[in-house]
Amino acid sequence: MRNVEEYLQLSDEAWDNILLATQEELGRETLAFLKGKRVIEDGKIIFRVINAYPLVNTKRKLAYVEFTNQEAIRRLTDLDRLLSRLDSGYKFIGHYH
Numbered sequence: 001m002r003n004v005e006e007y008l009q010l011s012d013e014a015w016d017n018i019l020l021a022t023q024e025e026l027g028r029e030t031l032a033f034l035k036g037k038r039v040i041e042d043g044k045i046i047f048r049v050i051n052a053y054p055l056v057n058t059k060r061k062l063a064y065v066e067f068t069n070q071e072a073i074r075r076l077t078d079l080d081r082l083l084s085r086l087d088s089g090y091k092f093i094g095h096y097h
Contacts, residue, residue: 006044006046007044008047009046009049010049011048011051013052014034014035017032017054018052020054029059029060030054031065031067031095032054032055033052033053033055033092033095035051035083035090035091035093036051036091037050037090037091053079055069055072055073055076076092
C-alpha cells in the first residue's frame with residue numbers, strides 16, 4: 001500500500017483551509033476544490049496542492065450532495081479559467097468531500 005505523502009503535497013494554506021472546512025454545520029456538507037499542479041519527480045507523479053477552496057453551503061441529500069450557491073461555483077470556475085489563461089501551471093486538480 002502506498003502512503004499519501006508519496007504522491008500528495010499540501011501547502012500550509014491548503015491544510016489550514018481543509019481543517020477549517022471540516023467543521024460542518026448540521027444538514028450541510030463541505031465540498032472543496034483543490035488548486036495545484038501535477039509534477040513528475042524521480043519518475044513519480046506528485047500532486048502539489050497550493051490551496052483549497054471550500055464550499056460549505058451544500059445540502060446533504062439521501063444519495064448525493066446538492067450545491068446551493070451556484071454563484072460561488074461560478075466564481076471558482078472563473079478563477080480556474082483565469083489561471084489557465086495566465087499559464088501559471090496551477091489549476092483545479094481535484095476536489096474533496
